[in-house]
Amino acid sequence: MNWLEVKVSLKREASEAAANFLIERGSPGISLEDPRAVSTIEEDDLINLQVNSKDELVSVAGYFPLEDSCLDPVISELEKFLKNLKKSGIDPGDCLLALKIVKEEDWAHSWKKYYDTVKVTDRLVINPSWINYQPDFNEIVIEMDPGMAFGSGTHPTTMMCLQALDEQDMEGKTVFDLGCGTGILSIAAAKLGAGRVIAVDNDYLAVKVTKENCRLNLVGSVVEVYRGNLPAFLWENKELPEGDILLANLSSELIIKIVPDILRLCKNEGIIILSGIIRERLAEVKERVLEEGLNVFEEGLNKERLDKKGLNIEEINFEGEWVSLLVKKQKL
Template sequence: MKWAEISIQTTHEAADMVANIFHDLGSSGVVIEDPELVNSYLRSGRWDYSDIPEEVNTEIVVVKAYLPADEHLDEKLGQFEEEIQQLVSYGVDKGSGITECREVMEEDWASSWKEFFHPIKVGQRIVIKPSWEEYVATDEDLVIELDPGMAFGTGTHHTTAMCCRILEDVVEPGHVIFDVGTGSGILSIAAAKLGAGRVQAVDLDRVAVRVANENVGINKVEDIVQVAHGDLLTGFSGKADIVIANIIADVVIILLADIPARLKDDGIFIASGIITERLSDVTSAMLAQNLIIDKVVEEGGWVAIVARMGGN
């Protein structure tokens, strides 16, 4: 299949908003090339091996998205330009805004970035390992083999890493877990390897659903994790011990209205994908749904929130 790779040079301030615009246009994969994030991981020593040099210019963030190269592409590109200009009218610094578009085949895209993806320990035990690389695991390691394909999520982003570390603390044997917006399936697989009894995962992007199911198979957790196409909590049945939503602030706020009906008494809601500037918006919406905020974790300008149902 042919895809159009659209890239824009922007700022840290605008990167998340640009990614949201791409998502709304139906992008089947968004990549944020943040030099500050790369430098932080190089300095952390979490990568098992890397010959990537540190970035000198950390002010320019490149956001890339992949849209089908079909008859609707020109219309979507025009809409993208309009929405970028709307950000500017709201006072958002878009940076240079230099935009490029090129055609790629899915297999070319899927292989071009593999040289930059190496095994990385994102928690005390959880290790994200590309399916094409070797890694010598210790007895304590929980290794997740991953092939992200066209779906967003290699586990190295702050939001995913924070969620993995939270899951290490809260998952108990037999837990029922709902994963909303599963992407590559990393968090669902992590929950299964940490002892969850059943994990139900959904994503609105059908490409992500396919890739997540493939990763579930690679990690041999098909008996625990079921991945389906779905919108937020629509289609879920029963109540969960833990609901995970690593999405964006606005979608988390929409999702919150359904959380009381889908979370057990004293169940845990983990929300991430939230830039620090939106923390108060999300916490206010949580309190309105009788959720008690246990913990807020911040890393690299992003936050993850751990909350529980109130009343107990």
């Protein structure tokens, strides 16, 4: 099968909306390029050439089967969507849209050149499965074969989750990984000592890749992988256990939507790690958290409790335009 790569370069603040749009239209995965690494695109591929070179651009690409007869509506809807973003208060800038045919056999290997071994913390290391890496005695190596799913471990939102996980006491804990992508966080939790990990994603390819990566890392007996939409999956599976640690590396919009469900799943004195939040939407996420009766602790400020109940946001971490929150559920 051949794929059509639909890539849009636009301002950072609009990248999350563009990624969500492409996924909702059927792209099985999303690739994101650092704005400083956006490459020159051949003029023949361009649909809209009105680009301000002074703007810092993020490139978001989705992939669609070339044989799909519904491609024309997807492209026209994307163009219309980008034009209408300003009405929603999001400025995409002067967007550049490019199309490229990607052969299945080319895709299967060409993306590998962008990955290398990454040392996340003093002991956590992410290593592409095709690279022979010799770990130090204290290192925990996570072998990854990212495929087309989002979450190779090098994205800032994933890195912040891994760093937060490495600081927790994981021994025997029950962990939820909501939006598991390639399974990188689930595998890390298992290798750090979790007793049970429940991984969920709505993307069939992400579920497939997560299962394969769990087998590759010999944690298949610890990690359970499910396909389902959030929050519906949580509503439909009332028998799910409470979690000691909940990971939600998702879009800001989805995090805001499922905060009550995350709270219900979390044990008293459990930890919730929220990531995937862009700076522009941090205030919205915090406001939603406060609506659930939470205490917010700002980094660097006196950690005096507010007159609230339920949760404390104990850490707010920043990496470029991305934000992660570490929340603790208080015993009531």
